[in-house]
Amino acid sequence: MRFTNVPTLVKALSLMIRKTTFLTCLTAATLTFSMIGAACAAPPAVVAVNREIGLSVTGNFQDVTNKYGQQSTYNDSYGGYGSRNDTGRDHATGWTPGFRADAQYMFDTSILKHLYAAASFTLDDGTIEASGKYGSRTSGSDYAPRHRSGRYNFGANRSNINVTGEIGKGFLLLNDQLLITPTIQGGYRAGAEDSFTAYGKGYVGMALHIDYAITSRLVIRGRAGWAQYLEVHDYYHNQNFKQGSRSEWSGDIALDYRMTDRLHLTGGVRYTYLNYGRTRLNYDYNIYSFHNSVSNNDLSWRNGVQLRLGVAYQL
Numbered sequence: 543m544r545f546t547n548v549p550t551l552v553k554a555l556s557l558m559i560r561k562t563t564f565l566t567c568l569t570a571a572t573l574t575f576s577m578i579g580a581a582c583a584a585p586p587a588v589v590a591v592n593r594e595i596g597l598s599v600t601g602n603f604q605d606v607t608n609k610y611g612q613q614s615t616y617n618d619s620y621g622g623y624g625s626r627n628d629t630g631r632d633h634a635t636g637w638t639p640g641f642r643a644d645a646q647y648m649f650d651t652s653i654l655k656h657l658y659a660a661a662s663f664t665l666d667d668g669t670i671e672a673s674g675k676y677g678s679r680t681s682g683s684d685y686a687p688r689h690r691s692g693r694y695n696f697g698a699n700r701s702n703i704n705v706t707g708e709i710g711k712g713f714l715l716l717n718d719q720l721l722i723t724p725t726i727q728g729g730y731r732a733g734a735e736d737s738f739t740a741y742g743k744g745y746v747g748m749a750l751h752i753d754y755a756i757t758s759r760l761v762i763r764g765r766a767g768w769a770q771y772l773e774v775h776d777y778y779h780n781q782n783f784k785q786g787s788r789s790e791w792s793g794d795i796a797l798d799y800r801m802t803d804r805l806h807l808t809g810g811v812r813y814t815y816l817n818y819g820r821t822r823l824n825y826d827y828n829i830y831s832f833h834n835s836v837s838n839n840d841l842s843w844r845n846g847v848q849l850r851l852g853v854a855y856q857l
Contacts, residue, residue: 587755587757588720588754588761591761591798592647592723593648593856593857594646594856595644595645595854595855596808596854596855597642597644597854598641598808598809598851598853599641599851599852600639600640600642600664600666600848600849601637601638601639601849601850602637602639602664602666602847604634604846605844606633606635607633607843608840608841609840610629610840610841612837612838613837614626614834617832617833618833619831623682625680625681626678626679627680628677629676630675631674632674633673633674634670634698635670636670638669638702640664640668641665642665642852643662644660645660645662646658646660647659647660656712656723658709658711658723659708660707662706663705664702664703664848665702666701667699667701667738669697670698670700672697672698673695674693675691676693677689677690678690678691698735699735699736700733700735701735701738702733702738704730705730707727708725708726709725709726710723710725711723712751718755722750723752724750725748725750725751726746726749727749728744729769731743743771743772744771745769746769747767747770747789749765750765752764759799761798763794763798767792767793768790770787770790771790788817788818789817790815790816791816792812792813793812793813794810795811796811796850797809797810798854800856804856805856806856808852811849812850813845813847814844814845814846814848815844819842821838821839822838823836823837823838
């Protein structure tokens with residue numbers, strides 16, 4: 543019976559162990575770099591545009607309209623009577639410059655993918671045009687019918703701020719070319735003549751973001767939003783004139799173009815509409831021998847347009 547040379551066997555086993563160790567390390571390194579490469583791979587374009595910090599210059603158009611009417615009548619115990627009818631329309635409109643800062647991030651957790659959080663701040667300040675017309679008709683038993691009317695026009699300062707926060711979740715479709723992200727939103731808006739803080743009101747609501755990648759660099763972005771103001775206040779009334787909760791509707795369309803790996807060119811337009819509602823007030827009162835009846839009717843609404851152009855840094 544012959545035995546294999548022990549030193550030769552040891553060398554063979556040592557060589558086999560080294561080869562096995564080398565192949566194991568090579569395989570582990572390959573898997574590790576593959577995982578790192580997958581983790582570091584560029585996200586889809588529609589996800590990348592939701593991982594940005596941006597700053598834009600804005601042009602802000604505002605159009606606030608108030609229509610009002612008041613009818614009053616009186617009669618006295620001696621047979622006298624009279625009436626008065628006042629009508630008018632107030633209008634504040636114009637463009638104001640400003641800026642907008644945005645921060646948004648889409649991330650994954652161990653349970654959910656494409657969670658979304660965002661915040662934005664806008665500020666504008668400038669001079670708008672306030673104009674209007676009014677008319678008054680009176681008649682009565684003691685005087686002939688009379689009619690008066692007039693117009694006014696002057697410049698007025700207007701300052702505004704708006705802060706908005708959103709959270710939601712995105713859903714990738716069409717081979718990662720389309721991203722739909724429903725969100726809930728909340729915010730605070732304030733502003734008046736020569737004041738950024740007057741008439742501040744909070745709001746809550748929902749929004750729907752839709753991003754579509756036209757190319758790997760160019761993404762078209764849309765947003766539709768609804769916000770319920772907890773209490774509204776229009777341009778024409780003082781702080782004691784308070785109205786109930788009102789809805790503001792908004793729509794955005796924008797483009798995001800990736801110029802470099804991290805730097806993006808952004809631009810878009812937003813439209814908003816808020817109806818302040820109709821206010822009706824009817825009351826009677828007596829003064830000595832006179833009985834008076836008064837009826838007021840007010841209707842106000844606001845249209846707004848924001849144009850923006852800026853740059854963003856992809857996180």
